[in-house]
Amino acid sequence: MKNLLQPDLVLGKPITDLTPEILNSYNLKGLILDVDDTLVPKKSRQASDELMAWLQEIRPVTKIWLVSNNFNKTRIGGIANTLNLPYLLAAKKPSRKSLRQAAAAMELRFNEIAMVGDRVFTDVLAGNRLQLFTILVEPMFDPTLLHRDYPIHRLEVKISQLLGVTFPDHQQTSPPQTDQPFS
Template sequence: MAGKSLLRPDLIVAGPVSELSFEWLKQRHVAGLILDLDDTLLALGEQIVNTKVMDWVARARLEFNLWIVSNNPNRPFIESIALSLSLPYVNRAAKPSRRALRRVLEEMQLLPEQVAIVGDRLLTDVLAGNRLGLVTVLVEPPGPSRILRGRLLRAVERLVFPDVLIRPTGNPSVGRS
């Protein structure tokens, strides 16, 4: 990890998780995906995963070992979403802590470099993944957040880390090789 900024994702997708290319992941020998929930699979404030994301998860399940890892403390809510997607989950993950991610890696029986963490936040998902040596992917929320908190946190990240979050016009994703 020498030379890699802890807050720089390996890939920035200029769109929601449903725009994430399986080919890009396979080229990096990714076999497992750790997926954030709030504002990654589900817009904050929503109760149901949209159809595009559900379809993407169904296709991803055929290619990768999938887990939901969320900081959200509402276990019944996380469990209902995880059940609707037929995915195992961890809630109260406390990202950027690596404890929950290590547990999921053990369950997946994969090495960190074989797993990508996909999320919407630099200071939780990307930081936690980079600290553990995972492939890190930053995505946009799957829809507008109903909760002001998500928009505010993302605005602060864009102000503090503008060089990481700027996307060139016309390029659907930016990543390091």
């Protein structure tokens, strides 16, 4: 039996490095995307130009839904409207309910859909519980911040490893450490 915390793919990079070729190689036709730190930094209300360009590249090959644990309809709805994507909020991941709703709306089989997120204990666990393909990505960060620290992500990775999850050596398992701007 598969470890429910084990992602099917550890991208080791932000979501914008997820290419149509990768999706096609796994026969994926639908994406359920987390929002906070997967698409935009947690406090941000705007999508980056890089994310907008990525969506233009991905849209022709896949159906996309946003599913967020965030309750802030103004923020999540605003992001979804900017991206022109359907969304569900207050998902309570790792609950499967919202993922089921998004999958049903896509009219695809579970094995054709990937749950993509930056968190093991919410995104990966929820996707695996529904038997979706799961992709763990590095969190998006606010480029105006000099210090990027994701202790929750590092803790999740450590606990996951203690529970038997493996992360390939050639892919990142924790957010990159930043260099100080002045030596």
